[in-house]
Amino acid sequence: MNRQTRQIRIGNVLIGAGQPIAVQSMTATRTQDIAATIRQVELLEAAGADVIRIAVDNPKDVAALAEIRAARPNANLSIDLQENYRLAEKVAPFVQKLRYNPGHLYHIERDKSIREKVAYLVDVARSHSCAMRIGVNAGSVDPDKVALYKSASDKHDSITPMLKSALEHCAMLDDLGFDQYCVSLKDSDPNKVIDANVRFAEARPDVPLHLGVTEAGMPPDGIIKTRIAFEQLITRGIGDTIRVSLTLPFERKGDEVVVGRQILDDIAQGRFRSVPRFEHKGLNIISCPSCSRVENEAFIDLAQNVREMAQYAKEHDITIAVMGCRVNGPGETDDADLGMWCAPSYVNLKRGPESIGQYTYDEILGKVRAELDRLIEEKQLAGATR
Numbered sequence: 001m002n003r004q005t006r007q008i009r010i011g012n013v014l015i016g017a018g019q020p021i022a023v024q025s026m027t028a029t030r031t032q033d034i035a036a037t038i039r040q041v042e043l044l045e046a047a048g049a050d051v052i053r054i055a056v057d058n059p060k061d062v063a064a065l066a067e068i069r070a071a072r073p074n075a076n077l078s079i080d081l082q083e084n085y086r087l088a089e090k091v092a093p094f095v096q097k098l099r100y101n102p103g104h105l106y107h108i109e110r111d112k113s114i115r116e117k118v119a120y121l122v123d124v125a126r127s128h129s130c131a132m133r134i135g136v137n138a139g140s141v142d143p144d145k146v147a148l149y150k151s152a153s154d155k156h157d158s159i160t161p162m163l164k165s166a167l168e169h170c171a172m173l174d175d176l177g178f179d180q181y182c183v184s185l186k187d188s189d190p191n192k193v194i195d196a197n198v199r200f201a202e203a204r205p206d207v208p209l210h211l212g213v214t215e216a217g218m219p220p221d222g223i224i225k226t227r228i229a230f231e232q233l234i235t236r237g238i239g240d241t242i243r244v245s246l247t248l249p250f251e252r253k254g255d256e257v258v259v260g261r262q263i264l265d266d267i268a269q270g271r272f273r274s275v276p277r278f279e280h281k282g283l284n285i286i287s288c289p290s291c292s293r294v295e296n297e298a299f300i301d302l303a304q305n306v307r308e309m310a311q312y313a314k315e316h317d318i319t320i321a322v323m324g325c326r327v328n329g330p331g332e333t334d335d336a337d338l339g340m341w342c343a344p345s346y347v348n349l350k351r352g353p354e355s356i357g358q359y360t361y362d363e364i365l366g367k368v369r370a371e372l373d374r375l376i377e378e379k380q381l382a383g384a385t386r
Contacts, residue, residue, distance in 0.1 A: 011076035011096035016208035022050040022241040023260040031061040047254030055080040069094040083107040092128035099133040103140040138187040186214040190229040208240035247287040287322040299324040299342040
C-alpha cells in the first residue's frame with residue numbers, strides 16, 4: 001500500500017511521515033498510588049518505551065499526575081481521559097498527548113453535542129501543544145454507530161461502526177483545523193484489527209495509525225495474537241506506533257515494550273511467524289493488560305487462575321474473557337461465551353451479554369467452573385442432535 005502519513009509530534013518523539021515506528025505502553029498501577037506509578041514509568045522508560053500512557057478519571061488522579069510528572073520530567077506521557085473528557089484542561093499541562101474514546105463522550109453533559117465536546121478537546125490540545133489520539137475500541141463504540149449498523153443482515157459486523165466512528169471524528173478534527181492526531185482501532189481479535197486498520201488506511205492514508213490488539217491476554221498466546229496483526233499490517237506499510245497489551249505482573253510491565261521491539265526487529269529482518277489469518281481452535285482466553293484502570297490487583301491472579309482451571313476444556317471452542325475494570329469490561333465481554341469484569345470487591349460474571357451475577361474473588365473460580373461445565377454439556381448435546 002502506497003501510504004504517506006502526516007507527521008505528528010509527541011514530546012520529543014515524531015511519528016508518521018516515514019519516522020521509525022514508536023513503541024508505547026501504559027502504567028498498570030492505580031494512578032493515585034504515586035510511588036508505584038512512578039516506579040512503573042521508570043520501568044517502562046528503562047525498557048525503551050517512547051510514549052507512556054496513564055489513565056485519569058477524577059481530580060485525585062490529576063493531582064497524582066502532577067507529582068508523577070515532577071518525578072519523571074523527561075518522559076513522554078499520554079493521558080487516557082476515560083469517561084470524563086472535562087479533565088483534559090487539568091491534565092494537559094503535564095502530558096504530551098491526549099487520548100479520548102469517541103464512545104465515552106456520551107457519559108457526561110449529554111445536552112452538549114459530540115462536536116462541541118471534540119472542539120473543547122481540540123482547544124485544550126492546541127493551547128498546550130499536545131497531540132491527540134482518537135482511540136476506538138470494539139467494546140465501547142459510539143452507541144449511535146452500533147445501532148445504525150446493527151441489523152439481522154450485518155449483526156456480526158463490528159468493524160464498520162468502529163470505522164465510521166473513527167472517520168467521523170477525523171473529519172471533525174480536520175474541520176477544526178487540527179492535524180496533530182493519530183487514530184487507533186482495536187479489538188481482541190487480530191483478524192478484526194487487521195481488517196479495520198486496512199480499511200481505515202485505504203480511506204485516510206494521511207492519518208498516522210497506532211496499532212494494538214486489545215485484551216490480547218497472557219503470554220505466549222497474547223504475543224502470538226499481537227504478532228500476527230502487526231506482521232500483516234506493518235508489511236503493508238500500515239502502522240506508525242504500536243502497543244503490545246499483555247496481562248502481566250506489575251514488575252514485568254516492561255516486557256510489553258521488549259516484545260514490541262522484538263516484533264518490529266523481526267519484521268525488519270524478514271523473520272515472520274504468522275499465517276494469513278488467525279484461525280483459533282479450542283479454548284481462547286482473553287484478558288486485558290492490567291492497566292491503571294484496574295480497581296483490584298487480584299484481577300491479574302484471577303486471569304492466571306482461570307487459564308489454569310480451564311485447561312481441561314482446551315479442546316472446546318469456547319472463549320472466556322477476564323477484564324479488569326468497569327470502563328471497558330462490560331462491553332468487551334459481550335462476545336465471549338463466559339465473561340468476567342472485575343470491581344474492587346467482587347467480580348461480575350456474564351454469559352454472552354447476559355449477566356449471571358456478582359461473586360467475591362473467593363467464590364468466582366468455582367462459579368466459572370460450574371458455568372464452563374454447563375456450557376460444554378450444552379455444546380455437546382447440540383452437536384449430538386445435528
